[in-house]
Amino acid sequence: MTEVDEATRLTTQPAPVQQPRRGDPFGPLRLGWRQLTSMRTALLLLFLLALAAVPGGFLPQSKINPIRVSEYVRDHGALGRLMQRVGLFDVFTSVWFSAIYLLLFVSLVGCLVPRTRLHLRALRSRPPKVPKTLKRLPVSDGWTTERPVDAVLDDARGALRGWRVERRGSELSAEKGYLRETGNLVFHVSLVLLLIGVALNAFYGFKGTVLVTEGKGFSNTLAFYDNVQPGRRFNPASLVPFTVGLKSFHATYADDGKALTFDADIDWSRAGGATKPYDLQVNHPLVINGAKTYLIGHGYAPHIVFRDVDGTIIDDSPVPCLPQDAQFLSTCVIKEASTKGKQFGFRGVFTPTTVTDASRRVGSSFPGLRLPALTLVGFTGDLGVDGGTPQSVYSLDTTSMKAVDGGQAHALRPGQTWKLPGGGSLTYVDTRQWATFQVTQDPSRRVMLIAAIGIVGGLLLSLFVRRRRVWVRAGDSQDGPTTVEVGGLSRTDPERFASEFADLVSSMRGEQRA
Amino acid sequence: MPDKGLGQLGDGLLLCAVVVYALAMLGYAAEQASSGARRRVTSVRAASSVLVGSGPPVTVPAETVTVQAPSRAGRAAFVLTCAGWIVHLTSIVLRGFAAHRVPWGNMYEFSSAAAFVAVTAFLGMVVRGRIDRALGAFVMLPVVLYLGLASSLLYTAAGPLVPALNSYWIKIHVAAAILASGSFLLSGVVALLYLLRSRFDVRPTARFPVSLGRQLPTAAALDRMSYTIIAFAFPVWTFAIIAGAIWAESAWGRYWGWDPKETWSFITWVLYAGYLHARATAGWKGRKAAWVAVAAAGALVVDYYVVNIFVVGLHSYA
Numbered sequence: 001m002t003e004v005d006e007a008t009r010l011t012t013q014p015a016p017v018q019q020p021r022r023g024d025p026f027g028p029l030r031l032g033w034r035q036l037t038s039m040r041t042a043l044l045l046l047f048l049l050a051l052a053a054v055p056g057g058f059l060p061q062s063k064i065n066p067i068r069v070s071e072y073v074r075d076h077g078a079l080g081r082l083m084q085r086v087g088l089f090d091v092f093t094s095v096w097f098s099a100i101y102l103l104l105f106v107s108l109v110g111c112l113v114p115r116t117r118l119h120l121r122a123l124r125s126r127p128p129k130v131p132k133t134l135k136r137l138p139v140s141d142g143w144t145t146e147r148p149v150d151a152v153l154d155d156a157r158g159a160l161r162g163w164r165v166e167r168r169g170s171e172l173s174a175e176k177g178y179l180r181e182t183g184n185l186v187f188h189v190s191l192v193l194l195l196i197g198v199a200l201n202a203f204y205g206f207k208g209t210v211l212v213t214e215g216k217g218f219s220n221t222l223a224f225y226d227n228v229q230p231g232r233r234f235n236p237a238s239l240v241p242f243t244v245g246l247k248s249f250h251a252t253y254a255d256d257g258k259a260l261t262f263d264a265d266i267d268w269s270r271a272g273g274a275t276k277p278y279d280l281q282v283n284h285p286l287v288i289n290g291a292k293t294y295l296i297g298h299g300y301a302p303h304i305v306f307r308d309v310d311g312t313i314i315d316d317s318p319v320p321c322l323p324q325d326a327q328f329l330s331t332c333v334i335k336e337a338s339t340k341g342k343q344f345g346f347r348g349v350f351t352p353t354t355v356t357d358a359s360r361r362v363g364s365s366f367p368g369l370r371l372p373a374l375t376l377v378g379f380t381g382d383l384g385v386d387g388g389t390p391q392s393v394y395s396l397d398t399t400s401m402k403a404v405d406g407g408q409a410h411a412l413r414p415g416q417t418w419k420l421p422g423g424g425s426l427t428y429v430d431t432r433q434w435a436t437f438q439v440t441q442d443p444s445r446r447v448m449l450i451a452a453i454g455i456v457g458g459l460l461l462s463l464f465v466r467r468r469r470v471w472v473r474a475g476d477s478q479d480g481p482t483t484v485e486v487g488g489l490s491r492t493d494p495e496r497f498a499s500e501f502a503d504l505v506s507s508m509r510g511e512q513r514a
Numbered sequence: 515m516p517d518k519g520l521g522q523l524g525d526g527l528l529l530c531a532v533v534v535y536a537l538a539m540l541g542y543a544a545e546q547a548s549s550g551a552r553r554r555v556t557s558v559r560a561a562s563s564v565l566v567g568s569g570p571p572v573t574v575p576a577e578t579v580t581v582q583a584p585s586r587a588g589r590a591a592f593v594l595t596c597a598g599w600i601v602h603l604t605s606i607v608l609r610g611f612a613a614h615r616v617p618w619g620n621m622y623e624f625s626s627a628a629a630f631v632a633v634t635a636f637l638g639m640v641v642r643g644r645i646d647r648a649l650g651a652f653v654m655l656p657v658v659l660y661l662g663l664a665s666s667l668l669y670t671a672a673g674p675l676v677p678a679l680n681s682y683w684i685k686i687h688v689a690a691a692i693l694a695s696g697s698f699l700l701s702g703v704v705a706l707l708y709l710l711r712s713r714f715d716v717r718p719t720a721r722f723p724v725s726l727g728r729q730l731p732t733a734a735a736l737d738r739m740s741y742t743i744i745a746f747a748f749p750v751w752t753f754a755i756i757a758g759a760i761w762a763e764s765a766w767g768r769y770w771g772w773d774p775k776e777t778w779s780f781i782t783w784v785l786y787a788g789y790l791h792a793r794a795t796a797g798w799k800g801r802k803a804a805w806v807a808v809a810a811a812g813a814l815v816v817d818y819y820v821v822n823i824f825v826v827g828l829h830s831y832a
């Protein structure tokens with residue numbers, strides 16, 4: 001590299017990949033590594049990453065919506081199954097997506113390490129020597145003055161306040177804007193930190209969800225959760241001990257059915273601690289020693305009483321129904337297995353504000369409780385729960401059951417009872433609500449916060465700080481006027497630098513005149 | 515409760531702003547057409563001098579093409595844009611008062627605010643001399659389409675927010691998203707014009723739409739403009755995504771869940787990051803980088819329209 005090249009290089013960006021020397025046993029490896037860490041490869045990997053994320057942006061993903069994925073696969077037959085096999089419904093955990101981002105990060109680290117070393121050296125080093133011909137630089141100027149060389153250079157130094165200035169003989173080198181590269185490095189290191197945070201959560205984090213009806217509660221132990229997503233190295237002993245009880249749930253709606261507020265009125269306590277009330281809302285999780293409890297869903301649980309043929313009450317509990325639409329038409333399943341005779345099962349819908357259309361289909365026209373009804377079809381026979389195969393409480397297997405009343409649906413209002421043929425009855429007493437809570441323990445929060453600050457801060461520095469160099473040469477002839485040459489270089493925003501340079505020059509000259 | 519009268523007034527004013535912007539667009543176009551006719555004379559003269567000379571064919575010098583003839587239509591268009599901007603601003607403020615909240619709670623309001631940012635950025639850059647007024651027609655066209663689409667298909671009456679949106683983060687996250695989207699919209703237009711102009715530089719005799727390049731600023735200037743805008747918008751977009759992640763953590767219990775909106779924001783982010791790298795990489799500078807900027811703006815449009823309207827996700831509010 002010639003002297004001018006060295007002086008005018010303003011970045012630590014690696015040079016283009018070169019062929020390794022012949023006979024180098026690690027040649028191919030070295031070449032491969034240089035290829036991987038080259039900007040072109042990084043660019044290619046970036047575009048690949050964007051491209052690979054596209055199916056995740058259009059197709060349903062099993063992590064988010066497993067039901068829609070299975071519908072999609074069912075509707076598309078062999079193609080759907082093929083798509084599933086290559087991971088198009090699990091894009092972000094697929095081998096190919098992981099390969100791309102891991103390669104990208106390897107390439108990034110491979111690029112960061114030498115650049116950091118270069119930058120640290122640049123931070124300690126003096127601004128480079130003055131190039132031979134200042135006139136060839138993008139901006140340059142020159143004049144003659146009667147003042148001696150020392151005075152000229154002192155004035156120039158005065159004009160370059162805030163710059164790193166180095167005098168060599170009758171020459172001055174000045175540089176400014178080191179923070180640009182610092183910001184650039186901080187930004188990229190923070191990206192690596194972000195990935196570390198993601199990994200930390202994937203290994204040691206915990207997420208559990210639980211459905212709780214009014215009047216009940218849960219403890220932060222694995223047994224209580226309906227669904228858990230522990231990290232790969234998660235230790236259940238690290239669950240923060242606390243309990244939460246749901247006293248009541250309130251939702252308010254606008255006239256058009258749009259939800260306005262959700263409040264879960266809860267009591268909570270640490271293990272052995274005093275009970276405290278809390279109003280849990282959507283954007284206000286409850287934080288207990290780093291474990292966060294969120295309100296993530298809600299629905300209705302009609303309270304029913306089931307009487308056996310002899311009139312004894314064998315079930316007196318709320319039945320959580322799962323909402324199916326925005327007006328909270330919800331599906332319900334009731335199973336009565338501990339009867340003396342045949343078992344009973346009921347399947348149907350709960351509608352908070354019940355409407356019936358011309359073809360006698362039941363629907364809901366409002367999510368609030370205005371005209372609640374429980375519309376059920378009954379079955380009798382064997383529920384299949386005693387065989388030992390686990391069953392979902394939300395689905396009813398009627399293969400060995402017979403429909404009651406020929407499958408006729410019965411609509412019950414609060415307080416109404418359905419007297420079953422052959423004895424027994426089902427009473428819809430009143431309506432309770434349920435809420436789903438999610439408890440999250442995420443050990444990566446602090447790392448993520450630092451990474452986020454580094455990303456934004458580093459980005460701002462690397463995009464808005466301009467790195468530039470200015471050189472001054474004063475001709476030290478013994479007699480006659482001193483000739484002054486000034487040249488400058490900036491890779492970013494040449495227009496702004498040109499005007500800054502003009503200001504610098506006029507300030508160098510103005511001070512001389514004074 | 516939302517104030518209906520105020521909301522309707524705001525909607526009416528937005529329609530007024532669209533009409534005024536459309537008129538401004540016609541003004542810019544008239545300016546282009548008249549100066550284009552004048553310039554055709556100069557370029558014919560330049561072309562004939564090339565024929566006389568015996569050297570290799572020379573492209574028309576940039577200076578003769580970018581001379582900005584002051585035109586009454588152009589000045590009127592600029593004044594109209596300013597007037598439209600004031601009406602637009604009033605409509606957004608009224609929306610906020612009508613709904614008793616920040617005026618960016620649904621797609622209709624978001625579109626209006628993002629278009630407002632684009633017009634503001636354009637006006638600001640014209641005043642500071644960092645963008646050419648001649649681009650007005652190309653900027654106003656997408657703005658008018660965008661607002662037209664918002665007032666017709668995406669219209670939502672002023673109303674309160676759903677609980678998940680009811681957080682102070684809506685001020686931060688959505689405001690940043692609007693600021694970045696509006697700017698990206700503008701940069702996408704400029705990048706397309708750059709492609710047009712650089713094509714015109716290679717083939718000055720090509721037909722429409724490449725022939726539009728004649729009236730445009732130099733390719734280097736357009737490239738700089740689009741970079742300046744993206745360099746501003748990219749950190750804002752990054753911040754919007756981070757603010758969104760922090761909000762998602764408090765509303766949904768996770769920072770990032772690859773919800774379709776999150777995925778497309780990520781794709782957009784990666785593409786703009788690609789643009790910034792491409793612009794600094796040999797072999798990618800110029801047209802290739804500009805195509806990346808256009809693709810990134812395309813991803814933003816998908817993120818906005820397709821995800822909100824056709825894909826089911828947590829961001830499906832309006």
